[in-house]
Amino acid sequence: MALLIRNGEIVTAGSRVHADIYVENETVTKIGKNLEAPPNAETIDATGKLVFPGFIDPHVHIYLPFMATFAKDTHETGSIAALVGGTTTYIEMCCPNRNDDALEGYELWKSKAAGNSACDYAFHMSVTKFVKETESQLRQIVADGTASFKIFLAYKNFFGVDDGEMYQTLELAKRLGVITTAHCENAELVARLQQKLLAEGKTGSEWHEPSRRESVETEGTGRFATFLENTGATGYVVHLSCEKALRVALDAKVRGVKIHVESVLPHFLLDKTYAERPGVEGMKHVMSPPLRAKHNQDVLWSALAGGSIDTVGTDHCPFDTEQKVLGKDSFVNIPNGIPGIEDRVNLLYTHGVKGGRLDLERFVDCASTRAAKLFGLFPRKGTIAVGSDADLVVYDTSYRGVVSAKSQHVNNDYNGFEGMEIEGRPSVVTVRGKVQVCNGEFVGQRGRGKMLKREPSHF
Ligand code: URP
Ligand code: ZN
Ligand code: ZN
Numbered sequence: 001m002a003l004l005i006r007n008g009e010i011v012t013a014g015s016r017v018h019a020d021i022y023v024e025n026e027t028v029t030k031i032g033k034n035l036e037a038p039p040n041a042e043t044i045d046a047t048g049k050l051v052f053p054g055f056i057d058p059h060v061h062i063y064l065p066f067m068a069t070f071a072k073d074t075h076e077t078g079s080i081a082a083l084v085g086g087t088t089t090y091i092e093m094c095c096p097n098r099n100d101d102a103l104e105g106y107e108l109w110k111s112k113a114a115g116n117s118a119c120d121y122a123f124h125m126s127v128t129k130f131v132k133e134t135e136s137q138l139r140q141i142v143a144d145g146t147a148s149f150k151i152f153l154a155y156k157n158f159f160g161v162d163d164g165e166m167y168q169t170l171e172l173a174k175r176l177g178v179i180t181t182a183h184c185e186n187a188e189l190v191a192r193l194q195q196k197l198l199a200e201g202k203t204g205s206e207w208h209e210p211s212r213r214e215s216v217e218t219e220g221t222g223r224f225a226t227f228l229e230n231t232g233a234t235g236y237v238v239h240l241s242c243e244k245a246l247r248v249a250l251d252a253k254v255r256g257v258k259i260h261v262e263s264v265l266p267h268f269l270l271d272k273t274y275a276e277r278p279g280v281e282g283m284k285h286v287m288s289p290p291l292r293a294k295h296n297q298d299v300l301w302s303a304l305a306g307g308s309i310d311t312v313g314t315d316h317c318p319f320d321t322e323q324k325v326l327g328k329d330s331f332v333n334i335p336n337g338i339p340g341i342e343d344r345v346n347l348l349y350t351h352g353v354k355g356g357r358l359d360l361e362r363f364v365d366c367a368s369t370r371a372a373k374l375f376g377l378f379p380r381k382g383t384i385a386v387g388s389d390a391d392l393v394v395y396d397t398s399y400r401g402v403v404s405a406k407s408q409h410v411n412n413d414y415n416g417f418e419g420m421e422i423e424g425r426p427s428v429v430t431v432r433g434k435v436q437v438c439n440g441e442f443v444g445q446r447g448r449g450k451m452l453k454r455e456p457s458h459f
Contacts, residue, residue: 003433004037008046008394012053012383013365021051023390026432031386042435044428046394052364053384054088054119054391054431055345058371059181059238059262059313062092063112067335068326072318072411075116078341079449080442081409083119086345086426088391088436089381089452090316091371093150094123097158102127103137106146110451117449118442119431120391122375124181126150128158130165135172142176145453147376149173149180150238153220154212154288156187166224170233177456179374181236181262184220184245185212185289194332205282208331209272209290214242217289221245225252225259234258234458236374239315241267241289243299250308258458260374261308263300264315265340265347266291266416274416283324284414286334287315301357310370312348314340318412338416343403346422349395354423376454390433399425409442 003023010017010031022030022037037043062078064071073081082090092113096105106125113121123146127134138149151169152159161169173180193211202210221237225248228235237249240263252259266287271294274285285291303309317337327334340347348367352358358366372382380389401422405415429437436444 002037002041003390003430004035004041004043005046005051005392005394006043008049008051010051010384011360011364013361013369016360021384021392023433026390028384028386028388028390031384044394049427050360050395050397051384052086052393052395053368053382053388054393054429055086055368056371056377056381057082057087057090057313057316057341057344058311058375059264060090060092060316060341061095061337063109064095064317066095067333069319069323069335071337072320074411075113076118076446077409077411078316079117079119079121081342083429083431083437084409084440084442085342086393086395086429087119087341088393088429088431089120089122089377090341091122091124091375093126095126095159096128098129102134103140106141113451115447118436118444118446119449120452121449122146122377122452122454124148124150126152126159127165127169128152128161130161130168138172139176142178142456145451147178147454147456149178150182151180152183153224154183154185154187154190156191160187166227167231170227170231170235174231174233177459179234179236179458181238182224183239184217184224184237186216186219189216189219198330198332203330205286205327205331205334206276208275208286208334209292211331212288212290214244214292217241218244218248222248225249225257228252228259229255229257236260236262238262238313239264239267239289240309242292242296246299246303246309260310262311262313263304263309264313265344266315266338268297268300268312269347269351269417269420271297280321280325283327283334284321284416285338286324286327286331286336287317287338288336304366305358305362307362310366310374312344312366314344316341318410320413339410339412340416342408342410343415343417346425347403347417347420350421350423376457377452390430392430393426394428395424396427397424401425
């Protein structure tokens with residue numbers, strides 16, 4: 001069915017214009033003033049509202065066996081939460097561990113998502129070892145439309161790769177034109193510091209950050225950059241948390257290294273005192289790299305505004321209270337992760353745009369367009385243009401609310417951003433022209449989401 005969105009202010013990464021948007025067969029076919037629509041077309045009045053391209057979360061975990069348990073969302077719950085919050089596409093980390101076969105893992109991750117997501121999705125393929133069959137398996141996976149890799153320099157003996165494996169992955173990525181995303185922490189230092197702290201009787205969640213200090217992340221970021229420099233591959237640092245790590249990434253960029261930077265919602269809004277709270281309250285705020293000293297936040301915000309941090313993801317990774325207390329006797333056993341897929345857009349709008357730190361175009365860029373460009377989805381996703389998928393967010397800037405686990409759609413019993421105020425939320429969200437969300441509620445079709453096939457573009 002045709003859809004007409006009338007009279008909103010259309011905001012893309014490069015423009016703001018008052019106009020109507022007409023959608024046929026899942027794509028935008030006209031943009032202009034006073035567009036006519038056939039009588040049977042669905043019409044949405046966006047007067048006084050902003051209309052954004054569907055937001056893209058470039059870093060989420062839905063199906064994730066990790067730290068002796070499983071992340072809580074299914075593709076159904078995670079995608080509905082994403083959509084209610086304005087995210088119409090997510091890129092999930094496909095994370096088989098070192099003992100798994102990569103291709104079997106890829107098929108398993110695909111099978112978990114297929115037919116279950118209400119929004120569109122893609123994968124980053126984790127390379128967690130490099131053995132004789134790895135190259136041919138990765139070639140098959142890229143040919144299947146998954147044109148980005150993920151490596152972990154952390155999580156020794158589980159997801160983590162050594163330097164030789166990192167080199168082989170990047171060298172292959174360069175030949176295939178694939179971008180490689182990386183979790184940058186020095187695995188050896190993390191293991192040694194964890195053991196040292198535990199031996200000193202330091203077992204609580206407040207010791208998680210000291211076991212993965214800023215220098216541990218900075219070393220990983222610098223090493224990743226050096227390997228990019230020496231292979232010519234293109235890289236993307238995920239969930240960068242602090243000024244020191246940012247500086248080494250930007251130094252590399254100045255040297256001509258093809259390196260991009262993501263930071264994630266918790267690092268802009270939460271600091272390490274959250275993880276220092278007593279008992280399970282602290283455990284709820286354990287993620288890696290850890291929440292940092294507050295002074296880092298101003299640096300991240302200004303780097304984001306200036307574009308040297310490219311994107312804001314979430315690293316959505318929900319573990320509930322019962323799972324978090326697996327680490328009650330030792331911080332090394334607290335499942336790492338803070339969910340945020342539902343809250344990213346509203347909190348970024350509130351603290352970024354309303355807080356005077358981001359202009360509207362850059363907000364769209366960092367939460368949608370830049371990820372679409374880096375990960376081979378643009379201009380199908382990440383903008384509003386004739387020919388683009390009609391993933392549209394009609395945004396009500398007069399809405400006022402409070403983030404709470406009580407009202408969330410994420411499958412979890414707490415929210416790490418509990419009590420934060422939001423100044424705006426999506427009033428309508430469409431996925432390829434179909435209304436999926438209306439005024440904070442999912443009203444659409446479960447399982448509508450498609451896996452997005454992407455071509456390599458980083459030669
Ligand atoms: O704490 C985190 N970040 N959990 C998810 C796994 C990862 O490292 O991305
Ligand atoms: Zn990570
Ligand atoms: Zn992650």
